[in-house]
Amino acid sequence: MHAKTSNLQYFVFSFLSLLMLRYASSTYLSTPNQFVLNTCTSIDQPNPIASSYPNNATGTLNGTIAVLPIPLKLARKLIPSQYGILENAYRTLLPSFPEGMYPAIVQAVHDHEVQAFGYKIDDFTRTGIEFPFVDLLGDGYTSFKWAPSLLMTAGHEIAIKGAGAYGTNTFPASFEPGCDAYRSVPNSKKSGTTYFSARSLESSESLSTLFSTTEEEMFPLSFFKNFTNQPTFADGKTCDNMIRLFNTTVSAQGKGVERVKGTVRANIHPFSKEHEWRGIHGLRLDSAFIENNYLSCESFRGYTSHE
Ligand SMILES: *[C@@H]1O[C@H](CO)[C@@H](O)[C@H](O)[C@H]1NC(C)=O
Ligand SMILES: *[C@@H]1O[C@H](CO)[C@@H](O)[C@H](O)[C@H]1NC(C)=O
Ligand SMILES: *[C@@H]1O[C@H](CO)[C@@H](O)[C@H](O)[C@H]1NC(C)=O
Numbered sequence: 001m002h003a004k005t006s007n008l009q010y011f012v013f014s015f016l017s018l019l020m021l022r023y024a025s026s027t028y029l030s031t032p033n034q035f036v037l038n039t040c041t042s043i044d045q046p047n048p049i050a051s052s053y054p055n056n057a058t059g060t061l062n063g064t065i066a067v068l069p070i071p072l073k074l075a076r077k078l079i080p081s082q083y084g085i086l087e088n089a090y091r092t093l094l095p096s097f098p099e100g101m102y103p104a105i106v107q108a109v110h111d112h113e114v115q116a117f118g119y120k121i122d123d124f125t126r127t128g129i130e131f132p133f134v135d136l137l138g139d140g141y142t143s144f145k146w147a148p149s150l151l152m153t154a155g156h157e158i159a160i161k162g163a164g165a166y167g168t169n170t171f172p173a174s175f176e177p178g179c180d181a182y183r184s185v186p187n188s189k190k191s192g193t194t195y196f197s198a199r200s201l202e203s204s205e206s207l208s209t210l211f212s213t214t215e216e217e218m219f220p221l222s223f224f225k226n227f228t229n230q231p232t233f234a235d236g237k238t239c240d241n242m243i244r245l246f247n248t249t250v251s252a253q254g255k256g257v258e259r260v261k262g263t264v265r266a267n268i269h270p271f272s273k274e275h276e277w278r279g280i281h282g283l284r285l286d287s288a289f290i291e292n293n294y295l296s297c298e299s300f301r302g303y304t305s306h307e
C-alpha cells in the first residue's frame with residue numbers, strides 16, 4: 001500500500017485516482033471482506049486500453065452521441081454571455097449546417113471499467129446536453145465544450161462528486177436500462193431501434209432517446225471526433241481532457257460505429273422547459289477513452305486532438 005501511495009502522488013490531478021485511493025484504503029484495509037459488489041452486470045466489452053495506459057484514468061464509453069440543431073440565438077442565451085461562440089470553427093467542419101443554427105450535442109453514455117493504477121470503479125451512466133465550440137479563453141480560436149449539467153447514476157458518489165468538482169449540476173438519476181448503454185425496442189418497425197431514458201430522483205430533470213439505424217450520413221465522423229475531444233468545462237475553473245479513441249477494438253468490433261436517426265426528449269438545465277427534437281442524427285458506438293482531470297483551461301490554448 002505504501003508503494004502505491006507514493007506512486008499515486010503523481011496523479012494529483014485525477015479525482016479518480018485520489019478518490020479511488022481513499023475508497024480503496026478505507027474499504028480494503030478496514031473491511032477487506034465486505035467489498036460492495038455492483039448488483040447489475042453490463043454486457044459491454046472490456047476496456048481495451050487499460051494495460052496500455054496503466055497510470056492514466058481510462059475506460060470505455062458506450063452509447064449515443066447526437067447533434068441537436070438549435071437556433072444560434074437560443075445558444076447565445078443559454079451559454080454564459082462572457083464566452084463567445086466559434087461559429088467559424090463549426091462552419092469549417094460543417095459547411096452546409098443551416099444558417100442561424102448552432103449544433104448542441106446530446107450524449108447518453110455508459111462508463112465502463114473506468115480505472116487507474118489497477119483500481120476500478122463501478123460502472124455508471126450519464127447523460128446531458130453539451131455546447132461545443134465555446135471560446136472559453138477569448139482567443140477567438142480554441143474550441144471548448146461547455147457541459148453544465150448531467151443526470152448520473154444515483155449512489156455513485158465517485159462519479160457524482162467528480163463531476164460536481166467541475167461545477168457541473170449533477171442530478172442523481174435512475175436509468176433504463178440500468179447497467180447498459182441502450183436497449184432494443186422489441187418488434188419495432190424500423191431497423192435497429194433502441195431506447196435509453198434517465199430520470200432524476202430528486203427533481204424534474206429527465207432525458208430519453210429513441211434511435212433507429214440509418215444509411216444517411218448527415219454529419220462526417222470527423223465532426224463527432226472533433227467535438228467529443230474538445231476540452232470540457234462547467235464553471236470554467238478547471239478543464240477536463242477526455243481523449244476519445246474511435247479506433248480501438250470496442251469501436252471496430254461487433255456492430256462498430258452505427259449511424260442513427262431519432263428523437264430526443266429532454267428537460268434539463270440550461271433549457272428552461274422540456275424540449276423534443278425529432279429527426280436527430282447521431283452515432284451509436286462504443287469508444288475507449290483516456291481522461292486527464294482538473295487541468296488548467298489555459299493550458300489548452302490552441303488545442304487540437306490528434307485523431
Ligand atoms: C454497447 O452496448 C450495447 C447495448 O448494451 C451492446 O449491445 C454492445 O455490445 C456494446 N458494445 C460493446 C463494444 O461492448
Ligand atoms: C497520462 O497521465 C499523465 C500524467 O497525468 C499525462 O502527462 C499524460 O498526458 C497522460 N497520457 C495521455 C495519453 O493523456
Ligand atoms: C475542431 O475543429 C476546429 C476547426 O477546424 C479546430 O480548430 C480544432 O482544433 C478541432 N478540435 C479538436 C479537439 O480537434
Ligand SMILES: *[C@@H]1O[C@H](CO)[C@@H](O)[C@H](O)[C@H]1NC(C)=O
Nearest residue numbers: 244245246247248305306307
Ligand atoms: C488510435 O488513435 C490514437 C489517437 O489518434 C493514436 O495515438 C493511436 O496510435 C491509434 N491506434 C491505432 C491502433 O491506430
